[in-house]
Amino acid sequence: MAMASEAPKDGFRLSMLIYDTRFRSFTIQVIVLILVLLGIAWLVDNTIQNLAAKDKDISFGFLWNRAGYDIEQQLIPYTNDSTHGRAAIIGLLNTLVVAFWGCIFATVIGVFVGVLRLSKNWLVGRLMTVYVEAFRNVPLLLWIIVVFVVTSETAPQPKDFKVTAEMIQTGAEPAAQKVLFDSIAITNRGWFIPGPLFERPLPTINLGSMSINLTWLAVVIVLVGSFWANRRVLRHARLVQEDTGIRPVTWWKSLLILIAPIVILLVAMGFHLDIPVFPTDDAGVSKGFNFQGGILVQHSFSALLIALSLYTGAFIAEAVRAGVLAISRGQTEAAYALGLRPGRTMNLIVLPQALRVIIPPLISQYLNLTKNTSLGIAVSYLDLRGTLGGITLNQTGRELECMLLMMAIYLTISLIISSLMNVFNSAVKLKER
Amino acid sequence: MKKSVFLGVVAATAMTAGFASAATLDDVKARGELLCGSNTGLTGFGAPDANGNWVGFDVSLCRAVAAAVLGDPSKVKFVPTTGETRFTALASGEVDLLVRNSTWTFSRDNDLKLDFVAVNYYDGQGFMVKKDLGVSSAKELDGATVCIQTGTTTELNLADFFKFNNITYTPVTVQDDSEAQRQYLAGACDAYTTDASGLAASRATMADPENHIILPEIISKEPLGPVVRHGDNQWGDIVRWTYFALLIAEEKGITKANIEEVAASSTDPEVRRLLGLEGDSGVMMGLDNSWAKNAIAANGNYGEIFEANIGTSTPIGLARGLNALWTQGGLQYAPPLR
Numbered sequence: 001m002a003m004a005s006e007a008p009k010d011g012f013r014l015s016m017l018i019y020d021t022r023f024r025s026f027t028i029q030v031i032v033l034i035l036v037l038l039g040i041a042w043l044v045d046n047t048i049q050n051l052a053a054k055d056k057d058i059s060f061g062f063l064w065n066r067a068g069y070d071i072e073q074q075l076i077p078y079t080n081d082s083t084h085g086r087a088a089i090i091g092l093l094n095t096l097v098v099a100f101w102g103c104i105f106a107t108v109i110g111v112f113v114g115v116l117r118l119s120k121n122w123l124v125g126r127l128m129t130v131y132v133e134a135f136r137n138v139p140l141l142l143w144i145i146v147v148f149v150v151t152s153e154t155a156p157q158p159k160d161f162k163v164t165a166e167m168i169q170t171g172a173e174p175a176a177q178k179v180l181f182d183s184i185a186i187t188n189r190g191w192f193i194p195g196p197l198f199e200r201p202l203p204t205i206n207l208g209s210m211s212i213n214l215t216w217l218a219v220v221i222v223l224v225g226s227f228w229a230n231r232r233v234l235r236h237a238r239l240v241q242e243d244t245g246i247r248p249v250t251w252w253k254s255l256l257i258l259i260a261p262i263v264i265l266l267v268a269m270g271f272h273l274d275i276p277v278f279p280t281d282d283a284g285v286s287k288g289f290n291f292q293g294g295i296l297v298q299h300s301f302s303a304l305l306i307a308l309s310l311y312t313g314a315f316i317a318e319a320v321r322a323g324v325l326a327i328s329r330g331q332t333e334a335a336y337a338l339g340l341r342p343g344r345t346m347n348l349i350v351l352p353q354a355l356r357v358i359i360p361p362l363i364s365q366y367l368n369l370t371k372n373t374s375l376g377i378a379v380s381y382l383d384l385r386g387t388l389g390g391i392t393l394n395q396t397g398r399e400l401e402c403m404l405l406m407m408a409i410y411l412t413i414s415l416i417i418s419s420l421m422n423v424f425n426s427a428v429k430l431k432e433r
Numbered sequence: 434m435k436k437s438v439f440l441g442v443v444a445a446t447a448m449t450a451g452f453a454s455a456a457t458l459d460d461v462k463a464r465g466e467l468l469c470g471s472n473t474g475l476t477g478f479g480a481p482d483a484n485g486n487w488v489g490f491d492v493s494l495c496r497a498v499a500a501a502v503l504g505d506p507s508k509v510k511f512v513p514t515t516g517e518t519r520f521t522a523l524a525s526g527e528v529d530l531l532v533r534n535s536t537w538t539f540s541r542d543n544d545l546k547l548d549f550v551a552v553n554y555y556d557g558q559g560f561m562v563k564k565d566l567g568v569s570s571a572k573e574l575d576g577a578t579v580c581i582q583t584g585t586t587t588e589l590n591l592a593d594f595f596k597f598n599n600i601t602y603t604p605v606t607v608q609d610d611s612e613a614q615r616q617y618l619a620g621a622c623d624a625y626t627t628d629a630s631g632l633a634a635s636r637a638t639m640a641d642p643e644n645h646i647i648l649p650e651i652i653s654k655e656p657l658g659p660v661v662r663h664g665d666n667q668w669g670d671i672v673r674w675t676y677f678a679l680l681i682a683e684e685k686g687i688t689k690a691n692i693e694e695v696a697a698s699s700t701d702p703e704v705r706r707l708l709g710l711e712g713d714s715g716v717m718m719g720l721d722n723s724w725a726k727n728a729i730a731a732n733g734n735y736g737e738i739f740e741a742n743i744g745t746s747t748p749i750g751l752a753r754g755l756n757a758l759w760t761q762g763g764l765q766y767a768p769p770l771r
Contacts, residue, residue, distance in 0.1 A: 054546060292576070390517060397544055397545035
């Protein structure tokens with residue numbers, strides 16, 4: 001515009017920093033920034049001074065020292081000779097495994113309940129309301145403890161599964177029996193479930209502190225490869241259909257591609273299930289304290305997972321309900337007019353549109369769930385809070401370092417989740433051109 | 434008194450709430466109350482009774498210190514701490530003194546910057562199992578599930594013991610003694626391990642103590658004692674000598690009942706120094722000269738406190754053993770008061 005270039009060029013005066021709206025916002029920002037930096041500097045200085053006064057320093061060297069304690073649930077190998085750093089990783093993995101499954105279960109429960117809550121069936125609708133209100137309005141910690149107590153105290157002790165010499169003589173059965181074809185033992189310590197075992201496993205590669213299990217790597221590679229090949233087949237079928245109008249028969253190809261390679265691989269490696277049993281002597285009398293073999297799913301894990309899923313699921317249900325209600329009624333009516341049944345209308349028309357409304361609150365629910373895993377301390381679940389922020393902190397006395405490290409790790413996890421969900425959100429949001 | 438508050442996120446994690454003051458004695462006197470870190474509840478050592486008054490072997494030492502410093506054994510506020518929170522509570526100044534069956538170890542002394550001023554109970558780690566388990570030695574516990582309090586030395590000893598004997602176990606980490614007892618009684622663990630004195634105390638509170646046995650192995654040395662912060666030597670000396678005063682009192686036969694009589698009649702110079710009739714031992718520490726007399730009058734001498742709370746006549750039923758006076762073959766020995 002011509003006007004702008006003809007504006008008088010006044011000299012810059014200091015008072016313009018306050019009175020001129022062009023500069024004022026800039027001035028305020030600079031002042032606030034300086035104050036914030038000063039505040040941070042004061043905090044850091046205060047910390048260092050106080051630590052110095054207590055004759056303490058900040059050092060993360062303890063992470064490389066021997067931990068000396070044992071952890072009951074380990075996803076990767078760990079002994080008490082491992083370092084505190086590795087113990088922290090074990091804890092982190094325990095946190096992540098609960099968070100991962102918790103997010104999946106909570107989403108499934110949330111979508112299911114959220115949709116059912118809108119059901120015209122009075123009983124179903126009210127039942128879902130009761131569920132949502134009960135879980136939303138009672139503290140999560142109580143739910144975790146309740147689930148833990150219920151799961152652990154209603155089950156028999158492992159010794160009730162033992163066969164004694166007297167039982168063999170009298171032909172009596174032990175007080176408790178395994179379920180599901182004698183494969184799963186539900187005890188008050190956890191679920192002893194069959195574990196995978198390979199007779200001819202591939203070797204494990206050691207790379208310093210990391211070790212890669214080639215057996216599982218091979219399984220994952222084959223599975224991913226199969227899915228990729230299957231997608232190719234389906235895409236080809238779609239192209240043929242678009243071209244000629246006739247869809248080639250693919251179900252047997254898909255089945256073959258998905259199942260045959262993994263089965264061949266498993267058979268080649270001698271896969272079989274390792275069923276938990278009590279070791280017995282020659283006469284058949286059980287010995288020992290616990291089932292041997294298989295995998296022990298601790299009640300602390302399952303209780304935390306169940307409580308977190310149900311609790312977060314209630315919040316997600318509300319988000320889903322809001323999302324569904326946000327979709328104009330006309331969309332449903334139009335779908336009905338086209339002859340779609342209610343189930344397909346929901347899946348094909350309403351939910352995909354509702355996702356745009358649902359996802360932003362869903363992100364914060366996922367973040368909540370992940371952070372809430374730290375409540376596992378109440379049921380002695382050794383997650384990141386239990387190892388790094390609990391035992392390691394206590395045994396080494398490095399409170400500040402452990403807390404800072406833990407905060408950094410939780411922050412990183414949250415940022416990763418939120419950025420992934422933001423990518424997903426921008427993929428499904430309304431595209432405006 | 435220099436006191437600064439740690440704002441923001443760091444404070445939110447409740448680690449270093451206030452700066453530990455150098456002169457604990459002045460703080461206690463100004464406050465008129467001793468803050469004593471105690472167990473969250475271990476019968477015989479430190480637990481509230483039916484009326485809510487804290488009683489026990491460790492608690493009595495807190496009361497003795499309060500009597501020595503403030504002249505009144507009731508001026509104590511007990512702060513229950515778990516194995517995990519106790520040292521943070523002490524380091525941050527939340528308590529003046531920690532008497533909570535805490536084991537004296539090298540790293541706690543040096544790395545945690547704490548001072549263990551005395552050993553009021555010589556203990557060792559043991560195992561308790563149910564009798565019907567048919568176990569007579571800890572070495573038979575291969576494959577067992579063991580309940581263990583987190584943040585304790587016992588946690589590390591347990592790992593070492595099983596490793597050394599080449600046997601395996603599954604740990605169940607619990608926060609405190611009551612949780613451990615609940616899990617153990619429910620059968621969630623086969624064995625419960627902690628200091629042998631703690632096991633005896635736990636067993637005493639069970640409904641069927643005769644069905645539980647404490648295995649013969651003692652797998653560690655656990656010298657338990659009062660702890661203060663590093664760097665306040667005057668306060669450390671006060672706690673240490675209050676404890677020694679209780680030992681000397683037992684050695685000299687001074688009890689809660691006869692203390693006035695002894696004070697009036699004794700001619701033994703050490704007794705006279707102890708009871709503040711000669712010299713000025715109290716002034717040297719910044720206290721009244723009757724500090725030791727008050728401390729002894731609070732709950733009696735060491736032997737009396739032991740017998741009243743955890744001795745053979747109580748349900749806990751611990752023998753003096755290593756904790757007998759040195760004159761009776763034990764390890765409890767006080768330096769001369771002069």
